[in-house]
Amino acid sequence: MSVQERQRASWRALLEYYRSQFAIDISLNTAYRGATAIWVFSSIMQPLVSLVVWRTVAGPDGEAGGFTADQYTAYFIMVLIVSNMTFIWHMWEFEWRIRTGAFSPLLLRPIHPIHNDISENLSFKVLGLVGIIPAAIIIGIVFNADFGGTTPIHILAFIPALLFAMALRFIVEWTLALAAFWLTKVSAINNLFDVMFLFLGGQFAPLDVMPGWIQSLALFSPFPWSIAFPVEVALGQRSGTEILVGYGAQLAWIGIAGAVLTLVWRRATSKYSAVGA
Amino acid sequence: MTEHRDTNPAITVRDLRKTYVVPEREAGLKAALTSLVRRKTREVEAVRDISFDIAPGEIVGFLGPNGAGKTTTLKMLSGLLHPTSGEVDVLGFTPWERDRAYLRQMALIMGQRNQLQWDIPVIDSFQLNKAIFQIPETDYRKRLDELVDWLELGDLINKPVRNLSLGERMKCEIAGSLLHYPKILYLDEPTIGLDVAMQRKIRSFVAEYNARTGASVMLTSHYMADVEALCKRVIVIHHGTLLYDGDLAGLAREFAPQKTIVVEFEEGEPVPDDRLQAMLPAEASIVSRSDAGLTLTVPKSETARLAGRLLAELPVADLNIEEPPFEEVIEKVFESEAKPVSERAVTA
Numbered sequence: 145m146s147v148q149e150r151q152r153a154s155w156r157a158l159l160e161y162y163r164s165q166f167a168i169d170i171s172l173n174t175a176y177r178g179a180t181a182i183w184v185f186s187s188i189m190q191p192l193v194s195l196v197v198w199r200t201v202a203g204p205d206g207e208a209g210g211f212t213a214d215q216y217t218a219y220f221i222m223v224l225i226v227s228n229m230t231f232i233w234h235m236w237e238f239e240w241r242i243r244t245g246a247f248s249p250l251l252l253r254p255i256h257p258i259h260n261d262i263s264e265n266l267s268f269k270v271l272g273l274v275g276i277i278p279a280a281i282i283i284g285i286v287f288n289a290d291f292g293g294t295t296p297i298h299i300l301a302f303i304p305a306l307l308f309a310m311a312l313r314f315i316v317e318w319t320l321a322l323a324a325f326w327l328t329k330v331s332a333i334n335n336l337f338d339v340m341f342l343f344l345g346g347q348f349a350p351l352d353v354m355p356g357w358i359q360s361l362a363l364f365s366p367f368p369w370s371i372a373f374p375v376e377v378a379l380g381q382r383s384g385t386e387i388l389v390g391y392g393a394q395l396a397w398i399g400i401a402g403a404v405l406t407l408v409w410r411r412a413t414s415k416y417s418a419v420g421a
Numbered sequence: 422m423t424e425h426r427d428t429n430p431a432i433t434v435r436d437l438r439k440t441y442v443v444p445e446r447e448a449g450l451k452a453a454l455t456s457l458v459r460r461k462t463r464e465v466e467a468v469r470d471i472s473f474d475i476a477p478g479e480i481v482g483f484l485g486p487n488g489a490g491k492t493t494t495l496k497m498l499s500g501l502l503h504p505t506s507g508e509v510d511v512l513g514f515t516p517w518e519r520d521r522a523y524l525r526q527m528a529l530i531m532g533q534r535n536q537l538q539w540d541i542p543v544i545d546s547f548q549l550n551k552a553i554f555q556i557p558e559t560d561y562r563k564r565l566d567e568l569v570d571w572l573e574l575g576d577l578i579n580k581p582v583r584n585l586s587l588g589e590r591m592k593c594e595i596a597g598s599l600l601h602y603p604k605i606l607y608l609d610e611p612t613i614g615l616d617v618a619m620q621r622k623i624r625s626f627v628a629e630y631n632a633r634t635g636a637s638v639m640l641t642s643h644y645m646a647d648v649e650a651l652c653k654r655v656i657v658i659h660h661g662t663l664l665y666d667g668d669l670a671g672l673a674r675e676f677a678p679q680k681t682i683v684v685e686f687e688e689g690e691p692v693p694d695d696r697l698q699a700m701l702p703a704e705a706s707i708v709s710r711s712d713a714g715l716t717l718t719v720p721k722s723e724t725a726r727l728a729g730r731l732l733a734e735l736p737v738a739d740l741n742i743e744e745p746p747f748e749e750v751i752e753k754v755f756e757s758e759a760k761p762v763s764e765r766a767v768t769a
Contacts, residue, residue, distance in 0.1 A: 157555045164552035168538060168545055175540040248501055249536045253553050254524035414503040414517070417441065 161255060162263055169267035180268070184275035187228055194348060195220035195287065209353030214290035215379075219350055221280045221289055222375040227347060228276045229269055229306055230313040230370050234261050235334045238321040242416065243329075251413060258318060258405075265314060293380030301387050305374035308394035313370040315401040322405070325412040340365070346372030366397040430474035430510075431605060431637040432498065437507035439468040439493050439661075467493040469661040470507065477604075480631050480638040482652035482669075486755040490661040491641045492531075495607045498639070499529040511605055525554055527605040528598040532613035535582070536594060543578040543585075543593045547600060554601035561600065568596040571626055588619035595623065599630065606630070608640045612647055624650045645747045657754055664754060673744045676754045680724045681743045685714040687736040700730055718745075 145153070173180050198220070199213040206212075211219060241247040250257040283289070320337065324330045342348045344358070344367035351359050351372050362368045373390045376382045382390060445463040468490040475481055485491050496502040498509060500516035500523065509516055514523035537546040551561045569578065572592045582590060591611065599606070608627065612620040624647055631638050631651075642648055648655060648669070655672055657665040665672055686692060691712040701707075702723050708716040719727050724742060731737055744750075 157552075160555075161552040164549045168541060168549055171541050171545065172538065245534075248496075248534070251501055251519065252499060252524060252529055254521035254555075255553055413519075416501065416503075 158255075158259070161259065165260060165263040166267055169264050170271065173267055173271050180271055181275065183268075184228075184272045187231065187272070188224060188276070188279045190347070191220040191224040191227065192283065194223075195283070198349060199287065209350060211350060211352075212290065214288050215292075217284065217287040217289040218291050218294075218379055219375060221284055222378050223347055223371060224280055224283075225276060226306060226309065226371050226374050226378075228272050230309050231269065231272075232265055232314050232317045234265070235317050235321040235330070235337065238324040239330050239334075242324045247416065251416070261318065262314065269310075291379070294378060295380055298377060298380045298383075301382075302374055302378040304391060305377045305387070305394070308391060308398065309370045309374045312366060312394050312397050312401070315398055315405065316366050316370075319401045319405040319408070322408055322412040325415040341367055341371070344368060345370055346375060350376075363393075366401075369394045369397060429477075431477040431479070431512060432473075432475040432639075433508075433510040434474070434494075434498070435472045435508045436470045437468055437472070437494065437497060437509060438466070438470050438505045439490070439497060439502065440505045441465045441467055466661050468497070468504075468658075471658065471661070471663045473656055473663070473666050475637050475639065477637055478631065478635045479654065480627070480640065480651050482648035482655040483639050483641045483658070484648065484655055484751060484754075485641075485658040485664075489658045491658060492609055493661075494658070495529060495609050495639065495641065499527060499607050500524065501529070525601060526603055527607070528601070528603040529607040530595060530598045530609065530611055532591065532608075532610040535590070537582045537590070537597055539582050542581055543574075543597070546582070547578065547597050550597055550600050556601055564600055564602060565596075568599060571629055572596050573622070588615045591615060591619070591623065592626075595626070602634055602636075604634070604636050606636050606638045608638060608642075610642055611640070612642060612644055620644060620647065627651055645751060649747055657751075659755065659757070664757070669747070670744075672754070673747070673750045676757065677745045677750045678721060679718045679745065680721055681708070681716060681718050681745060682724065682728060682731070683714070683716050683741045683743065684731055684735070684737055685739040686712070687738045688713075690736040692735055697735075700727070700734065702727065 195217055198208065198211070198216040202208040202211060202213040202216060204213060207215075238247075241250075247257070250260055253260075317337070320333070321330070323333060327333070343354070344351075344362040344365055346368055351362060351368055354362070362372075369390065373382070373394070377387055377390065441464070442462050443465055445461045471490075471494065483491050483494070493502065497504050498511060498516055500519045503517045512523065512526055514520050516523060516527075537543060538549075547565065550556075556564070569575070572595065574592060574596060577585060577589050577593060578596075582593065585593065595611065606627075611627070612623050615623065627638060627640070628651055630636060638651075640647065640651060653668055655665070655667070655669055656663065657672070665675055667675070697715070701717070702719070704723065705717050705719045705727065708718060710716075728740060728742060732740060
């Protein structure tokens, strides 16, 4: 078998794996549809609260940080969608996996454990859309969303921005989660990371309302490229070169996290003590 | 025990060692506060320089009390744990490098751990394993039929795992873990918590799997019936040290210095106590005594001589010399000091 044929076979095998794993993950998420629904509901609440707060700050006819009340609605609707599509909880799961030894079966499969988590994560997001999309539409109607800046070009540009953001946030957080191999208890780091996301990612408010130095700092972190950037592209607030620079920043962070992951993966798993497993 | 010497071993272990570093602190608030600034750790030697070979197709019982280092060893052999030092070669691979070609040829089944998904039918987990291990469709169908047949799974595979009893779940766990027909099988207490009938079923399945596929099997179990039924050879480990590696019968020879003599007297010819006592060496002890006969334990070196005297001088209808029960031997082994009993035992 030539190298190319071998490569093709291994891609086919990976695709076959994803098909089976994804089917199982969907069944699992639907088996616990009550819990899934509550998760989705709670993920709607946070942007909804921010939306109400910032609409009040802007007032019925005025604006705050360059946004009118109705533009805030559009902003937080997009935050809701992008947050759902980029959400990853595995940082929290790693601690449990390592403490209890639940990681063992995944490590003994002839396939990298990250594929299990990608599939699990995607299935949750796809199911989540069933609740998120109707919620976004209802919020848009009730709070009179202003998508005036969005053009078909921006919608097209939004698709890669969203896909890169999904990959970026997944790989950054999954790599960071490996800290659990050394520290075991990583909840504190996770909390810090989530708070940074809230403020520097644009989940709490558009970055434009933040002080200038925070905005500059944020640009050198992965946070705004995971949430704020795709949201701003969709709303038509970024164009031309800005969009290309954004894609570049996203790809750079994916590359950095990927390289760190490759470098530390073997070292991390050599720390695994498989307690009780 | 010598028949596997002429083939290349499937598993080679040399000077394998695993030391865990564990945090240590005393109870109480003061110790807790002190540990904030100054952490004390302690090294625990779970496995100390053990070496052995296992031949292709061999079933080996891996015995030791709780905390002896059995599971740690199996975790290193399967590739979950990196050792502190030492070398392991399994089918030409170093397990902890977790080469996919290695992982596709081995299975680690732990009686206390689930690998099947709890909330979905068993068959769905099997399908996933088919994709994970890249099992071709025709092989998968054939093996599934065989495993369902051997383990008498019937309709169980269509039920969600949470609806199965412990024994049913274990059978499904085993089937799921073996769909890729591993050449190396590590079984860590596969019959734990199961009823006697289910234990027997799993035992006969392991024997059948070994016979049909020629897989090498390492088995840990606290049920000596498992070991007696399946393993010609046992490796005993205690406090991380290899105590014995050899055949099952040799274990009794090595660790049980006494034999049991069971004597039945001719009917209506009771033997007075004083006559009996006069014959017995000081080291012999009477386990039970009645007019019909007696049971006594004697040092091995005295057994033949005493049996001869008993036969010659007493009205004996029947006399049996027995090795102590395996359970008893193993109990003695576990109570022994953690050092190799003899070089011969370890290198046997």
